[in-house]
Amino acid sequence: MWELQGVxxxxxxxxxxxxxxxGSKALRCLRAAGWSPTRxxxxxxxxxxxxxxxxxxxPAVEKFLASFGGLSLSYPHYRDPTLADRCHLDAALAAExxxxxxxxxxxSRVGSELxxxxxAFGDHMTMVMTDDGAVYAGFDETLVxxxxxxxxxxxxxxxxxxxxxxA
Numbered sequence: 001m002w003e004l005q006g007v008x009x010x011x012x013x014x015x016x017x018x019x020x021x022x023g024s025k026a027l028r029c030l031r032a033a034g035w036s037p038t039r040x041x042x043x044x045x046x047x048x049x050x051x052x053x054x055x056x057x058x059p060a061v062e063k064f065l066a067s068f069g070g071l072s073l074s075y076p077h078y079r080d081p082t083l084a085d086r087c088h089l090d091a092a093l094a095a096e097x098x099x100x101x102x103x104x105x106x107x108s109r110v111g112s113e114l115x116x117x118x119x120a121f122g123d124h125m126t127m128v129m130t131d132d133g134a135v136y137a138g139f140d141e142t143l144v145x146x147x148x149x150x151x152x153x154x155x156x157x158x159x160x161x162x163x164x165x166x167a
Contacts, residue, residue, distance in 0.1 A: 021151040025075065026158035033071045041069050049092040054100055055115045060133035064117060064150035065091055075158045087120035087127065087157055094119050098126040106138045109166060120146070120157060127153070137163065 019027070019037050043065045047057045068089045077085040088094075094116035106128060107114045114128035114136065125137040127146070135146040135153035144163035146153035156163055 021149075021155075023155045023159045025160070026151075026154045029073050029075050029158040030068075030071070030154065033073050035068065035071055039067055041066050043069055046092050050095055050115060053095045055095065055103075056113050056131075057115055058113075058129075058131040060131060060150075061091075061115045061117060061129050064129060064133070065089070068150065068154070069117075073154075073158065076160055078157075078160045078162050081160060085120075085157075086122060087118055088123065089118035089127075091115070091117045094126050097123075102126075102138070102140075103128060106136065106143050109143055110134075110136060117150075136166065 022030070043062060046065055046069060047062065050057050050061075070090055072086065072088045072090075074084055074086045077083040097119065098116060103114050103116065103126070110130065112130040112132070112134070114130060116126055117129045117135070118127040119125065120127050120137045121139075125139045125142070125144075127135060127137050129135050129150065133149045135150055137144050137146055143166040145166055146156045146163050155161065
């Protein structure tokens with residue numbers, strides 16, 4: 001078990017995951033899912049699956065998935081905190097559940113290549129990450145920005161922040 005006070009500063013495990021960038025609700029959510037700041041997951045199979053599906057897996061995606069990949073998170077819904085919401089960070093499953101053409105369309109809207117990293121909002125929206133680490137969630141024509149980084153996206157979801165719609 002880890003204590004927040006023991007890891008409150010600095011990057012953990014060389015992954016650029018800084019605990020101070022995570023809100024208290026996000027930390028509780030992640031800890032309940034089995035995450036720790038030193039978590040390092042072998043993502044070779046995930047990267048191979050994404051590459052086979054035609055996605056470019058950037059270093060930002062690799063770092064995010066190495067630390068958070070495979071987790072399933074549960075948290076209060078941002079519109080009604082009395083309701084539970086969830087996401088999973090299984091990139092290969094997310095890629096299986098979305099058409100590559102849809103991800104390409106979202107890429108054109110944000111002006112950057114996107115790679116699936118999970119599913120959010122009760123698995124109704126595909127979470128995708130840009131080469132520089134910004135995270136979006138999309139379903140058909142709907143696209144929202146969850147954050148400028150993976151940790152910002154986790155904060156948006158777990159802290160109950162309404163995501164920013166993309167025009």
